[in-house]
Each structure stands twice: as C-alpha cells, then as structure tokens.
Amino acid sequence: MINRTREILIEKGLFITAIFSIIIILLIVLFIFREAVPIFQDYGFIHFIFGWEWAPSEGEYGVFTMIVGSLCITFLSLAIAMPFSFLCAIFMAEIAPDSMRRILKPVIETLAAIPSVVYGFFGLIVLVPLVRTHIGGTGFGILTASLILAVMIMPTIISVSEDAIKSVPLEYKEASLALGATHWQTIINVIVPAAIPGIITSIILAMGRAIGETLAVIMVAGNVAQIPHSILDPVRALTSNIALEMGYATGLHYNALFGTAVILFIVIMILLVIANYFHYKKKIVVGGGYL
C-alpha cells in the first residue's frame, strides 16, 4: 500500500517536471507581453510594426526598418549557407568514408558549440577589415553579418539534412543503382527528393537561429536603423535593437523594446509551426533537430 502511494506520488512529481517547460513558456509569454502592452496601446500596433522611424528621444517607435534588416541578414545568410551545407550533408551521408566522417562529425559539433560572441569577435577583427578593403563600404553591413551568420547556421542545416538523407530507405537507392544510374544520379534524382521534408525542416530551423542571433550580428552589422539599398549598407536587426538599448531604456521606450521581443517571439512561433508541419506530416524522422 505504501509502495503504491509512493509510486503515484512519483508519477505526479515527474508529470510536473514534464509540463515545466510549458509553464515556463506561458510565463515568458505573460511577462513579455505584459510589458509590451503599453506600446501597442499608446503607440498603436500597426504604427509600431510599419513605422519607418525609430527615434526614442522624439517618441518615435517604428520597427519596420529593423524587420527589414533582420530579414535581409537572414535570407542572405541562408543563401550563402544553403548550397554549401547541402553538399556537405550529402558528402557526409553518402560519400565520406568512415574515417572522414569521424573527423567531420566533431568538427561540425564544435562549429555549433563556439559561442556566438566569439563568432562576432572573429567577424569584427577579421571579416570587417576584409570586406572594407576588398569589397567596399565601411565593412559593417548586411554582407559581413550574413557571412558570419552563414557559418553559425551551417551546423544546423548540415546535421538535420544529413539525418534526413540517411533516413531515406536503402531500397530506394538500391532500385536506382540497379537500373544503371550512377551514384550521383541516384543522389540527385532519388535520395534528395525523398529527403526534401527533412531538408526543408533544416532550412526553417536555421532561419530561426539566424533571426534570433543577437550579439554576433550587433558586432558586425553596423546597427543603423535604416532601409538598406545595397548589401554593403549597415542595418539594425530586431534582436540588436533590444540588446543595444535595454541598458538605459525607461518608460515607453522600455515597453517598445519588449514589443520588439513580442515580434521576435511571434516570428519564431510561426517558423516552429511550419517546421513541425513538415516534420510530422511528411513522416520523415529527423533526429536532434532544434534551433
């Protein structure tokens, strides 16, 4: 009898730990949205999102330029990282001998584990002068930020795509090879199409990581709140806006920064729902896939 009570108590206790992350998410939503309410009420939600001017000292809190900035950096970094990461994923899943795989796996894990501040620092010290002397501009801008972000999101795309490619049933490959196709023809016409849902998941997860990245972007993007005209122009990302001004913000300015966090939160939730759709609907299991 005592045993039974204990078993039930343990189960209830474990249940609480299991729903703990849900409780935390609700708390995050509550506390971020609560602080953001005044900016949506006093300044107006539409005005806040589509306003072009960010000048807290003059009471202007439009974050549109930063939404554009975040999107520019995210898409350019994806464009740089994607082709290369797919090739690397195919290499690891299909071509690489065991010895090479045993080197590449920890290399990719280490790339994923390097602190974002170290990436930012590397970008600031090495990439900014490189872009300034060889390509033009001040060196601080979309291109530099995208280059450093591309390296940061590569591990996500490579490892999730690799899992997707590996989980394609062997029969598909054997059937294609038996028909006389070369290995490359099999890869490009059979294996990759079958792995597409997993590959899309990897892109969306990488996108989430790129949008959420803060300090590495601050250190190289220039942080001017403006609509960029070329990829060498400086921009300010949504995340950077919070990190740059939170230290001294008060009043409505403080609420506006929480409002920026609300926008980030909503974007990430949308990406997550899309990723989950591809992940579950298409029934291809990709392991270890999270942002």
Added chain:
Amino acid sequence: MLSKLISPKTTQKLMNGVLWASGIFTIIILIVIIGYILMKGLPAVNLEFIFSEPIDSGRAGGIAPMIVSSIYVTLLAVLIATPLGVGAAVYMAEYAGETQIVKLIKFGAETLASIPSIVFGLFGLSFFVIFLGLGWSLLSGGLVLALMALPTIFQVAVVSIESVPRSYREASWALGATQWETIYRVVIPAAMPGIITGVILGMARAISEAAAVMFVVGSALSMPISIFDPGRPLPLHLYVLATEGLSLKNAYGTAAVLVILVLIITITTNTLVERYRRKMMGR
C-alpha cells in the same frame, strides 16, 4: 543542356570532387576560426591573466572574477535544469505512452529551444530580477541559463532512455520491482552515458551564452562571493571588451579561454559517446 554534353561518368567524378571539397572546406573553416583566435589569444593567456582581477575596467589585468562568474552560472544552470530535464524525459519515455500530452511536452521543449536568447534575457529581467526580486545576481543569471539548457538536456535524455532495451525493464518487473524501482535501478543507470552527454551539451550552451544574461547578472567587475552577488561571465566580458574597444589583447585572451573551454567540452562528450558506442557494440 549541360547534362547531355557531359557523360554521367564524368559528372560522377566531377561531383565526387565537389563533395569532397565541401567536406574539407568545412574543416578548414573551423581550423581558420579556432586557429586565428588561439594564435592571437594564447600569448595573452598565462597564470597571471587567469588568476588576477581586471584593472581599469578590463584595460589591463586578468579575468579571474569572470571565470568564477561563469563557473557559478553554469553550475547553477546545470544543477537546476538536470533534475527537471531528466524527470521530464523519464515521464515521457516511461509513463506518458502515446497520448496528446506527449506531443505537447515535445512541442514545449522545441519552443523553449528556439526562443531567441535575447528574449530569454528580457524574461529574466522582468521575472527573476524584478518580479521575484532576485536582483541583478548570478542566481538570476543561472536561472535564465537553466531554462536555456533544459530543452537540450531533456531531448538528449529522452533519446537515451528510449533506447534502453525493453527486455531490461521486463527482467526487472519479473523480479517483482515496481515501475519506479525499475526506472531508478535499471533504466536510468543504463541510460546514464546518454544523460551525461545531454548535461554536458546543456553546459556548453550555458557557458557560451552572453545575450541572455547581459541584463540579468549585473555585469559587475568585482569578484563574486555568493550567488546573490552580481557578476560578469566570460562571454559577456568578451562582448564588452570588443565593442567598447577597451583592450584588444585582453579580448583575444578571453576569446582564447572560451574557445579552449568549448573544445574541452566537445572532446569530452565525443570521447564519452565513442566509449559508450564501443561498449554497446562489443557485447
């Protein structure tokens, strides 16, 4: 079209080359970044740099208080997140079955894993620092980092608990053990290497985070004594040194220390996983 001009055999050879090049290029990227940081940073790292306090807000002196701060927040994060993450994983793998609640728990962990670190920072500021009144302290920082390490620990623990063979559990039940006795004495010990790997990965996430703690730990330069003191973990110190242009030499040194810590963590996990894999294969 191109595919008609070049024979499949030639394409095969060509693409083999391209694929090999992409693999090798990945390794080169890592070597360039780590090599550059270590080459520039290691000359600045010596015993004095590690064991002395910063002078003139970091322009000179060492990083001892930052190392202590990093140890405090990382240990706090892991100590808080491990029981929660492993408990949740045990519940999901052993009790929940195939219910709706499993999907909810999984989605919760995924969401927690993908919230941007700066949003965690704002939450920490409004919840731990202000609402709970913990102030700008290492405790608040450790709590925020615990939330960030939690999904990593949980996700890795679920996989390793689920991969414990069912026959282990059946043998234990057959001996008259209850569900919890089976979990505690059989399943968790068998899943231990995986659980430890998850904890180390969570630790890696906590030790390298700066954005989430920048408005939570107080960014003080003095040596923290208790967890209620403000502090400044290493990544945050590197950020301040680099962006405020205080001292390039000390920034390189701090970056090198961080890179070495991360390398130690990745090498340890890989050795653990490899040893475990060999043990399981060699039966």
